[in-house]
Amino acid sequence: MNAIDYVVFLGAILSIACYGAWRTRDRRTFNTYLRGQGKLGWFSIGLSVMATQASAVTFLSTPGQGYASGLGFVQIYFGMPIALVIIAAVFVPIYRRLNVYTAYEYLGKRFDRKTRLLGTAIFLLQRGLGAGITLYAPSIVLSTVMHWRLDVTIICSGVVVIAYTTSGGSDAVSYTQRQQIAVIFAGMFAALAVLWSKLPADLNITDTLSLAGGFGKLRAVDYSFDPHNRYTFWSGVLGATFLMLAYFGADQSQVQRYISGESVRESRLGLMFNAIFKIPMQVFILSLGVLMFVFYLFETPPIYFNQVAWEHEASEGDTEQFRSLESEFAAAHGQQRQNLERWIAARHETDEQKESEARQAAQAGQARLDTIRDEAKRIVNLRTPTNEADYVFISFVLKYLPHGLIGLLVAAFISAALSSKAAELSALASTTTVDIYRHVIAPSASDNHCLLASKAFTVAWGVGSIVFALTVGMAENLIQAVNIVGSLFYPVMLGLFLIGFFLPYVGATAAFLGALLAQALVLGHYFLAVQYPEIGFSYLWYNLIGSVACMVFSLILQPLFPPSSSLVDSQSAAS
Amino acid sequence: MPDPELGNPSEPNDNATGLPVLTSWPAVYGFVLVAFSVWVVLLTVLSRAFL
Numbered sequence: 001m002n003a004i005d006y007v008v009f010l011g012a013i014l015s016i017a018c019y020g021a022w023r024t025r026d027r028r029t030f031n032t033y034l035r036g037q038g039k040l041g042w043f044s045i046g047l048s049v050m051a052t053q054a055s056a057v058t059f060l061s062t063p064g065q066g067y068a069s070g071l072g073f074v075q076i077y078f079g080m081p082i083a084l085v086i087i088a089a090v091f092v093p094i095y096r097r098l099n100v101y102t103a104y105e106y107l108g109k110r111f112d113r114k115t116r117l118l119g120t121a122i123f124l125l126q127r128g129l130g131a132g133i134t135l136y137a138p139s140i141v142l143s144t145v146m147h148w149r150l151d152v153t154i155i156c157s158g159v160v161v162i163a164y165t166t167s168g169g170s171d172a173v174s175y176t177q178r179q180q181i182a183v184i185f186a187g188m189f190a191a192l193a194v195l196w197s198k199l200p201a202d203l204n205i206t207d208t209l210s211l212a213g214g215f216g217k218l219r220a221v222d223y224s225f226d227p228h229n230r231y232t233f234w235s236g237v238l239g240a241t242f243l244m245l246a247y248f249g250a251d252q253s254q255v256q257r258y259i260s261g262e263s264v265r266e267s268r269l270g271l272m273f274n275a276i277f278k279i280p281m282q283v284f285i286l287s288l289g290v291l292m293f294v295f296y297l298f299e300t301p302p303i304y305f306n307q308v309a310w311e312h313e314a315s316e317g318d319t320e321q322f323r324s325l326e327s328e329f330a331a332a333h334g335q336q337r338q339n340l341e342r343w344i345a346a347r348h349e350t351d352e353q354k355e356s357e358a359r360q361a362a363q364a365g366q367a368r369l370d371t372i373r374d375e376a377k378r379i380v381n382l383r384t385p386t387n388e389a390d391y392v393f394i395s396f397v398l399k400y401l402p403h404g405l406i407g408l409l410v411a412a413f414i415s416a417a418l419s420s421k422a423a424e425l426s427a428l429a430s431t432t433t434v435d436i437y438r439h440v441i442a443p444s445a446s447d448n449h450c451l452l453a454s455k456a457f458t459v460a461w462g463v464g465s466i467v468f469a470l471t472v473g474m475a476e477n478l479i480q481a482v483n484i485v486g487s488l489f490y491p492v493m494l495g496l497f498l499i500g501f502f503l504p505y506v507g508a509t510a511a512f513l514g515a516l517l518a519q520a521l522v523l524g525h526y527f528l529a530v531q532y533p534e535i536g537f538s539y540l541w542y543n544l545i546g547s548v549a550c551m552v553f554s555l556i557l558q559p560l561f562p563p564s565s566s567l568v569d570s571q572s573a574a575s
Numbered sequence: 576m577p578d579p580e581l582g583n584p585s586e587p588n589d590n591a592t593g594l595p596v597l598t599s600w601p602a603v604y605g606f607v608l609v610a611f612s613v614w615v616v617l618l619t620v621l622s623r624a625f626l
Contacts, residue, residue, distance in 0.1 A: 074618065081611040085604045213625025220618035233615075265593060268600070275607045279614045 001146060001398075005407030012183050012411035013418070017164045020176035024168025030447035033169035033454060034101050034430045036260040040174055045270025048257045048423075049248070050278070051177035051184075056138030056417035057390070059184060059285065064305075064389030066289020067296075070217035074282045075231045076540070079240030080248075084275040087249045088268040090501050095255065096264050101434045102427075103255040103497070108439070110500040111508035118515060120435040122493045123252055127428055129485060131461060132468030134424055135161075138417045139469070141390045142410065144308050145398060154469050157414060157421075162462035165422045166455050170260050170430070173422040180415035187412030188285065190405050191397060195291050198400060200298050207344055208294050214343075214359055215366055217290045220283075227537035239540030242547050243487070246494035253420075253427035292396055297340055303329045304376045305391035313380050321379070329372045336365035425465075429457040487539045488526055492519045494543070495550025506554045509561045514554030522546045 001009070040048070065073050100106055104123065108116030139153040164172050199208065212218050222232045229235070248254045248271070261267035303326050304310040314322035343358035377388060397409045433454040438445055445453070492515050499511045506514075522542055529536035590600075597603045 071618070071621075078611075078615065081607050085607055089600065089604060209625045218621055218625045220622045221615065265591070268603075269592070269594075272603060272607055276610050279611070283614075283618070 001406055001410065002403050004403045005410065008404055008407030009411045009414070012408070013160065013414055016176050016179040016183070016415070017160050017418075019179065020164040020172040021167040023175050024172040028451070030451040030454070032171070033451055034434070035256075036169070036171035036174060038260065038262055040171075040261050040266065040270075042261070042266045042269030042273060044174055044178055045258050045261045045266055046273030046277075047181050048174045048177045049254060049270060049274050050281070051181045051416075051419040052253055052257055052423040053247075053274075053278075053420070054181075054184070054416055055134060055420040056413050059188065059413055059416050060138055060141055060393060061387070061390050062282070062285045063289035063292060064392035066217070066286035067293045067392045068289075068389055070212070070290060071220035071283065071286050072222060072231045074220055074279060074286055075222065075233060075236035076240050076243075077279050077282050078233065078236030079238070079242070080244045080278050081275040082237070082241045083244035083248060084271045086245060088271045091249045091497070092258065092267045092271070093264055094501065095259050096267065100259070102252050102431050103250055104252070104431065104435045106500065107496055108435075111496075111511055113439075115496060115508055115512050115515075116435060116439070118512060119250070119493055119496055120431055122489045123250075123431055124428065124436075126485070126489050127251070127253065127424055128461070128464075131421075131424055131428065131465035134421045135417060135465060136469035137390075138413055141394060142413065144306065145391065145394050146410075151470055154466055157417060158462060158466040158469075161418045161421045161425065162459055165425045165462070166458045169454070169458075170256055170426050173419075173426050174257065174260065176422065177419045180419040183408070183415045184412040187405075187409040188288065190408060191393075191401065192284075192288055192291070194401050194405065195288065195295060195396070198299075199291070199295055203294075203298075203344065207347060208291070210347065211294050211297060211340070211343075212290050214363065215293070217293055227541060230538040230540065235538050235540045239538065239542075239544050242491065242494060242543035243540060245498075246490040246543060246547070250493050250497045251427075251490075252431050253423045256427050256430060257423065289392065292392065295396075298337060300330060300333045302395065303373060304380055305388050305395050306380070306386050307391075307395065309380055309386050310376070317379070325372060325376055325379075329369065329376070332365065332368050332372060336362065336369060339365045421465075425458050425462050428461040429454050432457045432461070484539065487542055488522055488546075489519070491522060491543045491546025492550050495547040495554075498547055499551055499554050503551060503555065506558050507561055510554045510558040511550075513557050514552075515550050517553045518546055518550035521549050 062073070095103065095106065098106060098109060100109075102120075104116050104119040107119045135154050135158055139150060139157065142148060143150040143153045164176060168175070203211075209218065222229065223234075224232055225234055226232065227235075258267040258270055261270060302310070310322070339358060339362040343355065343362050346354035346358050380386070394413075397406060401409060433450055437453050437457070438450055442449070442453075495518055496511060496515055499506050499514070522545070525535075525545075526542070592598060592600060592603055594603065597606055
């Protein structure tokens with residue numbers, strides 16, 4: 001990055017943060033701080049929901065995922081339109097009618113105090129653990145490739161997001177997200193334009209698609225019913241629907257985004273905006289990776305995209321082995337390029353026999369390149385485990401984009417980190433204030449007192465996440481572990497909400513015990529599958545199994561517990 | 576905190592979608608699910624056309 005890049009990058013990040021703080025400077029009541037002024041229209045809500053979900057890792061890693069595995073990852077979003085329709089039809093009107101600050105207040109009104117605290121605890125555990133990672137994960141990638149100090153990167157981005165979130169509350173999050181998502185898409189479209197312009201001139205669009213398809217990168221939908229296969233049509237439509245129901249319907253970081261709308265109509269339309277545009281958006285981001293794959297068929301890629309780790313390991317280990325692998329890779333890539341040129345020429349001549357032969361030779365050549373890259377990955381990961389997919393896009397950006405656009409793309413990555421972090425901080429603070437502090441510790445506290453408490457909790461969660469990221473030496477496999485912990489607890493939290501909405505005859509105690517049993521089932525299976533991998537399945541299925549188990553257990557247990565008065569209240573609340 | 580049973584007194588009429596053609600919420604939800612189906616069909620065609 002040069003001076004122009006830093007001007008673009010810092011200008012974009014700081015001006016958005018200042019705008020958010022200035023625009024929301026008059027949010028001085030507890031209600032407006034937590035829920036905003038209630039003036040957000042559907043477009044702002046839609047962008048805010050989108051920006052909250054799309055973290056920096058989405059924009060850093062997803063193109064890398066497209067590069068490595070093609071479009072198949074998009075199937076995880078197949079459950080989203082279905083889930084958002086259910087949430088718009090059922091969840092939104094209830095949250096709005098009950099006039100809640102947090103989703104967990106609903107559990108208290110529908111069931112009882114202990115169920116509300118269980119939902120709150122699951123959310124705080126999950127989001128609290130994730131809080132350190134939201135900043136750490138992009139920071140480690142950006143600091144590695146740009147030689148920034150990791151601690152300075154984490155502290156600076158953390159302080160910016162704490163400042164404007166504490167200043168303006170929920171509305172500051174929504175207003176800044178609107179600008180941040182504009183920066184993100186400007187950056188991604190600029191990258192697409194540059195990438196397209198760098199493809200060989202004689203390569204037309206069908207050639208590009210044929211090359212990508214020939215190497216399996218366009219296999220977007222897999223209808224096989226293999227529970228071990230993580231991304232299939234069925235795991236997307238069945239498992240991911242429950243994951244998305246949990247995330248959008250029961251996770252306060254999203255619920256807070258759409259309950260701050262002007263009306264039920266605006267909230268619903270904001271969700272429908274995401275239901276329609278999320279899949280094409282993900283296809284677009286993955287397509288960047290697929291195009292990068294085609295680009296690197298003609299341009300020699302690094303043997304390992306995290307070049308800093310590669311060079312470090314080369315200097316520490318058997319340097320000769322590293323250089324020999326590099327030479328072998330370059331020679332194999334040169335040979336592969338000839339295969340591809342023959343393939344394209346045969347296509348242009350419409351000679352099917354020659355095309356088929358050239359295509360087979362290219363596929364064999366690609367398999368050879370993959371073998372060499374796998375060996376490179378193996379020797380680097382022996383001592384420095386890294387997720388190489390995170391480095392594919394950023395290394396392209398730094399090497400091939402012109403100055404100015406590099407700054408814009410880095411601003412896009414940081415904007416994505418800040419937008420999801422701000423929503424997370426705001427949700428953690430509002431849940432801590434409403435469901436713990438005001439509900440358990442200081443029930444008679446005034447609104448002004450709670451406003452101050454909420455600001456203090458925003459700062460506390462923000463500082464806590466910075467300290468966590470700085471002090472815990474997180475390896476990238478630890479980041480994955482934290483994400484797995486999240487997916488193990490989400491299903492039961494969703495189960496409680498589904499019981500509340502759809503099983504009006506189930507009371508508080510049966511729901512609470514059903515949730516505990518379902519949680520034991522999910523955790524039991526997970527730990528058993530660690531020992532016996534043959535009984536394991538994709539984590540997406542936990543969402544379906546955990547939430548359905550929660551409902552079934554509570555139905556079985558309900559006859560053991562007589563109806564309570566809360567049940568009567570809940571029926572009127574949920575109807 | 577406001578009484579939940581009173582609801583939000585300033586809530587406008589939420590039955591109207593305010594959209595042309597899609598004037599009821601079931602119609603909006605149906606449109607979203609049709610759009611989703613179209614995406615899946617297009618992606619399936621893409622998967623199979625360039626094997």
